[in-house]
Amino acid sequence: MISRYDNYDLSRQNTFRMKVSCRCYIEYGSIEDLKGLDFDSLPQPVISIGEGSNLLFTGDFPGTVLRSRIDYIKYFDVGADTVPLAVGAGVNWDELVEKTCNDGLWGLENLSLIPGTAGAAAVQNIGAYGVEAKDVIVGVTCFDITTREKTAFKQEQCRYGYRDSIFKDPQYKGRYIVTGVLLRLSREPRPQIAYGALKQVFAEEAPQSPMQVREAIIRIRREKLPDPQEIGSAGSFFKNPVVSASQFLKISEGYENVPHYVLEGGFIKIPAAWMIEQCGFKGAVRGGAAVYAKQPLVIVNNSGEATSQEIISLEQEVIDAVQKRFGVQLHPEVEHL
Numbered sequence: 001m002i003s004r005y006d007n008y009d010l011s012r013q014n015t016f017r018m019k020v021s022c023r024c025y026i027e028y029g030s031i032e033d034l035k036g037l038d039f040d041s042l043p044q045p046v047i048s049i050g051e052g053s054n055l056l057f058t059g060d061f062p063g064t065v066l067r068s069r070i071d072y073i074k075y076f077d078v079g080a081d082t083v084p085l086a087v088g089a090g091v092n093w094d095e096l097v098e099k100t101c102n103d104g105l106w107g108l109e110n111l112s113l114i115p116g117t118a119g120a121a122a123v124q125n126i127g128a129y130g131v132e133a134k135d136v137i138v139g140v141t142c143f144d145i146t147t148r149e150k151t152a153f154k155q156e157q158c159r160y161g162y163r164d165s166i167f168k169d170p171q172y173k174g175r176y177i178v179t180g181v182l183l184r185l186s187r188e189p190r191p192q193i194a195y196g197a198l199k200q201v202f203a204e205e206a207p208q209s210p211m212q213v214r215e216a217i218i219r220i221r222r223e224k225l226p227d228p229q230e231i232g233s234a235g236s237f238f239k240n241p242v243v244s245a246s247q248f249l250k251i252s253e254g255y256e257n258v259p260h261y262v263l264e265g266g267f268i269k270i271p272a273a274w275m276i277e278q279c280g281f282k283g284a285v286r287g288g289a290a291v292y293a294k295q296p297l298v299i300v301n302n303s304g305e306a307t308s309q310e311i312i313s314l315e316q317e318v319i320d321a322v323q324k325r326f327g328v329q330l331h332p333e334v335e336h337l
């Protein structure tokens, strides 16, 4: 079923709660609905959003915003050790995680409480506490705007990287609309609890169920991330920068312990949160915008009335300060539209 609205208010379609609108807003419930759309006649550009939890609208959007309401969850081979499941792109991610944990399946528990939809999770390769969506994704189904047909990508074809995939590449983004995700979960216990904060929780006794891990993750996240019901944000605003070993040595000068993670090839990932904190931005307020005090990687709509301009100028101030102090360029994780 298609619903179309003109000059649509997007304040409830973006978790930053920017008061913006779009020329045209369309919700659809199936691939058949997409086949019936005349894309050329829609206000351009045409973009797809999930729950708008990783977006910053920098003003009213002149084009068309598409929102999937494809919302099935289908299990195959429920009794087997590995359980494949197909999920519609419009399914709320955390409802999916809650359901699979309730059903005793391992794989999604570390990705609990992340806002957004299953489709967006596959585009963005969401990640938290040592797990990324790509670890459980087997394939992604799409609607190809050019051929007007359904098509499928195997996991290897999705070119997954750190918060990245082929679906973010401008060349593909305009062409493919993600309609479904195929996942593979496990009935066999597979706890991933090596990540600092989780390790502490389960130091005495290993988790017995995915729900136990989910509950621990929810507690950890609630302690340091803003509740989307209470305060607008788009989660982590910046990506964690990756530097060379020699750059890392330079950055470390004058600090006793710089938190870091060594990656393949000797590259080093430094938490942007640490750099932002060192630059004195923890809790910094600029007009309606602020750097979240409990987790400086997050920029929040502090007053509830922040303008995109206030968010962007705070973003730039943080980027400039980190560049000046550490010689490192921060890149936003949040997509600007």
Ligand code: EPU
Pocket (backbone or CB within 6 Å): 127, 128, 129, 130, 234, 235, 236, 237, 238, 239, 240, 259, 271, 272, 273, 274, 275, 277, 293, 294, 295, 296, 297, 333
């Ligand atoms: N840190 C500080 N000061 C602070 C907070 C953190 O120095 O006030 C340092 C600490 O050293 C800490 C490190 O930053 O150990 C990393 O912090 P954390 O473990 O909270 O993770 P993160 O790098 O800030 C990433 C993801 C999150 C994900 C968490 C947990 C990115 C951009 N963000 O954040 O994802 O939940 O790891 O795995 O990779 C998101 O993408 O929106 C998101 C929230």
